[in-house]
Amino acid sequence: MKAKINSFEELLAALDQDSPLNLELQTSILCPFAIVLPVGFSLSSVDQEKTILSFNNSDGVGLTANNEISNLNIQTNPGNRAIYLLSQQDDLGTLTLSNLTITGQVQILIRSGSLKARLIAENIDIVSCDARRYSEQPQKYGVNVYQGAFTVYNYNSNPESVIQATLTNITLGRKGAPVIGTGLFVAGFGDNGGWVLADQISTGDIYSNGMIPYGQPNMITAAVFILNGAKIKKLTNKGRVTTYGVNDMVLDTWGQVDRWVAEQPITSYGPSGIGFVNFGVVDYFEAKDKIETFGLGSRGFNQYDGTVNQAVFHGIQTHGNGSIGIQVSKPVGNITIKNDLITHGAVGQTLVKGVLVSLPADGISVKAGGEIKQLNIFGSLITYGSGVQTFNVEGGIVKELSIKGEVIAEGKNSVAISVTQNGKTSLNGVHAISKLGIAVLIEKGIVTDRTELKAKGGKGDIIEA
Structure with a gap:
């Protein structure tokens, strides 16, 4: 039954009725x-x-069970929740949000006592939000994570508790006016209980700023954060995804994503704002446009835990000191870069697992414990900073390597190719150039094939120790 609402008094009276109503604001x-x-x-x-x-x-509006909000503008103060869940029923039924323009947070958070819910959200535009005030925060890898402007959080540790979700066309913030905290936040309780299972997630433009002070290493945010306990079948970023703050990742996952495609540029401007970070399990990832970072220690792609089976990058460019293009310290499958990977920085501080450390802005860095099954680069690898390595296999393994372009180190005392600490790779057909340093340095490293290796260095072509 429909009730036409013309005033706040009529709204309160309608909400007091026993039978469910469709409240239509006039x-x-x-x-x-x-x-x-x-x-x-x-x-x-x-x-x-x-x-x-x-x-x-x-x-703003509290939901209980089997509710729908549609075709409406809702405005609270940005630090408040515009839509939130206020129920501990065993079965929350279906919660539907559609065609909404919002100021404030959307927070769908279920707690102990609620075992299942179905969430459908489509065409949601959150203009402004500050999501930093809420104490329910995931903790792992030495860091806490702020909630997001759009938050789906199963805070029930029961392994039987599940939120089934479909989220389409979620738009957050504006260029130059980002939401504060995380942007899109999807999380289960942890690794062993309280799940969020999403068949589909798609986003429009997302702009976020964590507002984290520089030097605080144990708090992070992201424009899109898929946390542990979340399993996503298909995730598509149809719009630009941009972050502005310290420790403000662009795309980050601790959970599981079967297929993740970013169709527009991925950009970060703040220190330690990494383009794509994977601590979870991603079967297929593709960035169809560039990943570009500008802040100190803002890397392009990191794989520090979990794995990615196949990753395809249009191109990666970093500008800050300590801003590595790609760093891998766990086994992964196939990585393809369709164009160039370029870094401009030298040595600088960056956040690694909750600790600030100094790293050179290497092009590609494969650390001990890291392994790339197949690395295909159709452009060139180029570094401009001093004291960096363009292609650095430092204790890790690259099983198959193909570089169509050149490996170039432009900076002073830089090494184009470095294979050290029992690192292992083929250099067959690779062309290495270091204008003011060493072209190829092999120090307690293993080169399985150097057929047609070409090297030219200002301080040495091929040096073995």
Whole structure:
């Protein structure tokens, strides 16, 4: 049954009814306190362009079970929750959010007592939000994570507890006016219980800023963060994804993603703001446009735990000191770079597992414990900073290597190719150039094939120790 709502008083009276109603706002309404939709109630507007449901001193709309909110503008203070879950029922039924423009957080967080929920969200545009105030935060790898402007969080540790989710066209923030905290946040309770299972997630433009002070190593955020306990079948970033803050990753996962495709540029501007970070399990990842980072220690792609079976990059470019292009310290499958990988920086501080360390802005770095099954580069590897290595196999393994372009170290005392600490790789057909340093350095490293290796260095062509 539909109830036409023309005032706050009529809204309160309708919410007090016993039978579920479809509440249709006929005009804009200001609420002095939060409201709660009883089980089975829905909320919409007769004309979204003319209707704002606003809350001047509180959170916004609380959901219970089997609720729907659609075709509406909802405005709270940015630090409040515009839509949140207020129920501990065993079965929360289906929660549907569609065609919403929002100021404030969307927080779908289930707690102990709730075992299942179905969440459908489509065409959600969060204009402004500050999600830093909430104490429920994932903790792993020495860091905490702020919640997001759009948060889906199963905070029930019961392994039988599941949120089934479909999220399409989620847009967050604006260029130069990002949401604060994480952008899109999807998390289960942990590695062993409390799950979020999503068949599909797609995003529009996302702009976020963690607002984390420089030098604080134990707090991170991301524009898109898939955390442990979350399993995603298909994730598509259809719009630009951009971060501005310290420790503000662009794409990050501790969970599991079967197929992840970013169709537009991936960009970070803040220190330690990494383009794509994988601590989980990703079967296929593709960045169809460039990954570019500008901050101190802002790397292009990191694989520090878990694995990625196949990753395809259009191109990677970093600008800050300590900003490695690609760093791998766990076994991965096939990595393809369709164009150039370029770094401009020298040595600088960057965040690694909750600790700030100094690293050179190497092009590709394969550390001990890291292994790349197949590395295919159709462009060139180029570094411009001093004291860096363009292709650095430092204790790791590259089983198959193909570089169509050149490996170039432009900076002073830089090494184009470095194979050290029992690192292992083929250099067959590779062309290495170091204008002011060493072209190829092999120091307690293993080169399985150097057929057609070409090397030219200002301080040495091929040096073995």
